[in-house]
Each structure stands twice: as C-alpha cells, then as structure tokens.
Amino acid sequence: MHSSFIMELENTLPHLFRTEYRKIVSVLCRTFGLRDVETAEDIASETFLTAAQSWGIEGMPPNPTAWLYTVARNKAINHLKRSGVFKSQVVTSYLDGMATQSEHPSELPNEVFEDSQLRLMFALCHPAIAVEMQVALCLRLLCGFGVGEIAEAFVTDKENISKRLLRAKGHLRDLNATLDMPPGSQMHARIGAVLTTIYLVFNEGYYSNSNDSVLRKDLCLEAIRLCTMLIECKSTNVPEASALMALMCFHFSRFESRIGTEGELIPYDEQVVSSWNVDWITRGGFFLQRAGRGEDVTAFHLEAAIAYYHAVPAPEKWETILNLYDKLLLIKQSPIVAMNRAYALYKVAGPKDAIAALEHVDLDDNHLYHALLGQLWSAIEQGRARYHFNRAIDLAQSTSVKQALRKKLDDL
Amino acid sequence: MEEYIILMRLDLITRDAQPSPEQLQVYMQQYHSWIDGIVAAGKFVGGKGLSTEGKVIRFGKVITDGPFAEVKESIAGFISIRATDFDDAARIAADCPILNGKGNSVEVRRIVDREQRS
Secondary structure (H helix, E strand, O other): OOHHHHHHHHHHHHHHHHHHHHHHHHHHHHHHOHHHHHHHHHHHHHHHHHHHHHHHHHOOOOOHHHHHHHHHHHHHHHHHHHOOOOOOHHHHHHHHHHHHHHHOOOOOOOHHHHHHHHHHHHHHOOOOOOHHHHHHHHHHHHOOOOHHHHHHHOOOOHHHHHHHHHHHHHHHHHHOOOOOOOOHHHHHHHHHHHHHHHHHHHHHHHHOOOOOHHHHHHHHHHHHHHHHHHHHOHHHOOHHHHHHHHHHHHHHOOOOOOEOOOOOEOOHHHOOHHHOOHHHHHHHHHHHHHHOOOOOOOHHHHHHHHHHHHHOOOOOHHHHHHHHHHHHHHHOOOHHHHHHHHHHHHHHHOHHHHHHHHOOOOOOOOHHHHHHHHHHHOOOOHHHHHHHHHHHHHHOOOHHHHHHHHHHHHHO | OEEEEEEEEEEOOOOOOOOOHHHHHHHHHHHHHHHHHHHHOOOEEEEEEOOOOEEEEEOOOEEEEEOOOOOOEEEEEEEEEEEOOHHHHHHHHHOOHHHHOOOOEEEEEEOOOHHHHO
C-alpha cells in the first residue's frame, strides 16, 4: 500500500464519521422510532467499527459512503427481522431511501437525511426533557460526539455523561415521543427550545473550561451547522433562527483571536482586531439583516446586535451596546447579562458606576464576575482588586485561565 | 513456506461499543501497520473484515441468528498468511491489533496443503 493512499484513508474515516454517523442515526431513529434510540446508535457505531477493521485490512472501498449505508442498512434489516418488526413495507421505506442514496449518491438530494435530522432535533428538544439533557442528546445523536468528548466539553467524567444520556433516552421512551414535526400551534414554542439548545451547544464550545481547543471549535461549528439546517428548511426558517446564526457568526469570528499561545483566554480589549475573521463577520451581517424580516425583537436579535457592535468599528459603540443590554435585560433577566451590561457601563461611565451595578448581580461563585471586579478595582483600590483576583483564581476551573488571572494579580 | 489462517475473535460484550472518530482512526491505523508489515515481508495472502450479524446452522439444519445468541465471541475477520512455521505464524498473529481489546483473541490454524496430504 502506498503511503499517501494510507494518509488519505486515515483522514477520511474520522471525517466520514463526523458527516455520516448522524445521518445514519437519524434515518435509523426514524425507522425504529424513538423507543429504540440505542439500537440506532449501536448499529451506526458497529458500522464504523466494521469499517475501521475491514478497510484497515483491505483498503478503502471505491465508494466509502455507499459502503457505510449498505452495511448499516443490512444491520438494520437484520435487527428488524430478528425483533419481528419487519412486517410492513412502510417501516423499511426510509431504509430503502438510504439504499437508493447509496447506489446513486450523487443523483438524490440530501432530503431524506436533512429531514430525518431535523425531525430528530425537534423530538430531542421536547419540553419534558431537561435542557442540559437535550444538549447532551444533540451532541451524541445529531453531532456524533463520543461520550468521552462530551464529558471533556462539560468538564466531567464519562460515567456522568453516560448516565445522563441513558436517563434522557429513558425519558424519550416514556414520553412515547414521535418523530412527527410538532403541529403549527406548538411549532413556535418548540423552535424556541431548539434554538436554545443550539445556542447552548455553541456556548459549550465557546466558553467551555476544556483545554481542547479543536474539540471546542468543533462544538461551535456543529451548532452553526444545526442552525443552518433550520434556516434551510422552509417551515423552520424563522427570523429568530437567523438572529441566532448572526450571533454565532460574530462570536466565532474571534474564536482564534481569543485564545493565546498557552491556551489562555485573551480578553476582548487585548485582542488583535486585525486577526478577527472578516468572513465570519460578513456572514454574521448577512444573517442579521435576514433576522430583521419579522416583527418580533427576541433576545437573540438583541444579542446578535450586541455581538455586531463588538465585531465592527462604530461611533458611540459602547453607548449603543449599553443601550442594547438595557433592552435585553427587560426580556432576559439573567445575572450573566447583567454582568456583561456592567462591562459596557464601565466603558461608558467608568469603573465606579460599573462596580455599583455589579453589587446587585448575584454571581459570587463565578470566576468571570470576580475577574471583572478585579479589573475594575485595580484603578481604584488595589487591595480590593487583589481580593477579587484571588477569588477568581480559586473559582476558575482550567489551569490556563488561572494562569492568566495570576498574571493580572502580579501586574497590580 | 506454509499457509496459515488467522481468525480474529471479537468479544461482543466488553468491546468499546461507541468509539470516537479518533479511536476509529487509531484502530484502522493499527490494522494498516499490521498488514503492511506482513505485506512487506512477502507473507500476506489475503483477508476480509466481517460484519457482526450472521446465522448459525446446526445439525438438523436448525438455523439460528447468531453467533451472538450463544457465545459472546464472534469472528470479526480473518487473514491468511505464508509463514515458515507455526512459531512464525503465531508471532505475526500476536501483533494483531484486535488483541488490544480485552476479551478478544486470535486463533492461528495451519491450512492443510493438498499436495502434502496426498
């Protein structure tokens, strides 16, 4: 075997896993129903295990994607036959779609897959399932992340995530949830839940304490991909989805700029503006415009606008941002929003006003809260600044964040 | 040189059921280097990986879905090689990456040569 061939092959399997695992899982979920999510996952995983070994021995087949679908389809039919469900043609129609896809991969649109993934996403975001479970389920079933990777992103152990996933799947079974899209009357509320979950997936990547920056970037890109699916489907393409997309694009434009060579987080003020990714900012601008189609101004609209003013130069930038935060606080009373507003207030009115505003914010166990207070006090009273930086160091979870804070403490 | 077959057995119970993409990459890489080494020594004859589902047919033509119904081990693949003797074949088989998984095993069997037999 030629070495360049091997390299190509070795890069291809993880890539195929990332793109095809979730398609296989969602089509199988649609065939089996949500009572049998585990089987769908098992079959998809087994298919890839077989591929790793078989391709390792014999080399890559001429059409790897078709190979995967054929193997998965055969496993699924075998499973259905064994469990005695293989009765009606209807049950296998999705699998047949898969087979047709595999024989003529370029002739059929991706509709079967896109549609199955969308349905699964809406089913997972059922109101009876706790939000953090929805996020874990989405990462596992729709993004194909391994239990180990999810654990790394949440900075917890594998066992914890396994338990969480198992519980969530049990919930899905008990609910007898279907993969039908929610009826019109419930659609609006459900889209809200789906968007929240996508945003949490993004935040998990953007703000995670994990030191694995490749993994974190993947999480952000997955959230962007899921949101793209919503925007590309007519019935789910609400302005709010575009607002979330804009928000994520603006944030993502600074993904590289905010991570230093040691993996430490570089604060917004200290980032090299020219290193921000212009393509993502432009993309964000495009979606922000599309988000303006509707009547509603949602929290995502305001957050996207705030992110816009962070990403582009503007006169009275911080005044505008402060104003937007005031509006955001009216519809989303979160201490994090209040803390971020205090930063904008500091930029407009100076540290004393910001400190006064932060006194009403209940985030005593948050390292960012104390880091900000440390920064604000450093120009006024160093003792206080030292106290808050020390608190922040105690509360921070990742070593790189601790290091960056310690440096600030030393600089006082 | 004699011909041998190496049967790879996978423990269906203790295997890592849901490997990450990176683990899969490692698995495939391991098989590559193993096979590459055998090819380089001019000892590789052929081989296949197998899908887990199957049927077992017993005396009286009783057909069961298997092999997983009865045993926890199932044959995951096989290769055939040329080796100087049993020890040589066993040395090659010992490098099979499936042995990195707890509970897995490989079996080396000599293929009976028609000419020798007659």
